[in-house]
Amino acid sequence: MKVGEELAPLEIAVTRTLIVAGAVASRDYQDVHHDAELAQRKGSPDIFMNILTTNGLVGRYVTDHFGPSAVLRKVAIRLGAPNYPGDTMVLSGTITAIDEAGTAEVRVVGANGLGRHVTGTVTVSVPEGPA
Numbered sequence: 262m263k264v265g266e267e268l269a270p271l272e273i274a275v276t277r278t279l280i281v282a283g284a285v286a287s288r289d290y291q292d293v294h295h296d297a298e299l300a301q302r303k304g305s306p307d308i309f310m311n312i313l314t315t316n317g318l319v320g321r322y323v324t325d326h327f328g329p330s331a332v333l334r335k336v337a338i339r340l341g342a343p344n345y346p347g348d349t350m351v352l353s354g355t356i357t358a359i360d361e362a363g364t365a366e367v368r369v370v371g372a373n374g375l376g377r378h379v380t381g382t383v384t385v386s387v388p389e390g391p392a
Contacts, residue, residue, distance in 0.1 A: 280310050282296060286314075333386065342373060363387050
């Protein structure tokens with residue numbers, strides 16, 4: 262692990278099932294995350310992913326890279342272009358800082374066909390030895 266190291270990109274198919282399941286799992290019952298007709302009445306072309314699902318996918322991306330002993334300390338994200346069904350989000354990341362204790366800061370971007378869906382910073386601890 263070193264500053265400047267890039268994480269391998271991760272492609273995530275944005276399906277209706279992923280959007281609805283993520284909303285239900287996070288108890289976000291807003292109609293724009295599961296009812297296309299109501300989402301359209303509110304001005305959206307379709308349902309779209311909620312921030313909690315995006316947050317979980319960003320966390321998964323980072324912990325998949327650092328391994329099972331990795332511990333997320335902070336996830337600070339900002340949403341941009343919506344994730345609609347049928348698109349693909351590609352997550353990419355770069356290690357921007359590492360402290361003496363083995364805690365890394367990772368800059369993460371998730372892009373789709375409309376632009377940047379998510380940008381942010383994840384702080385992750387990677388303990389040495391058994392957890």
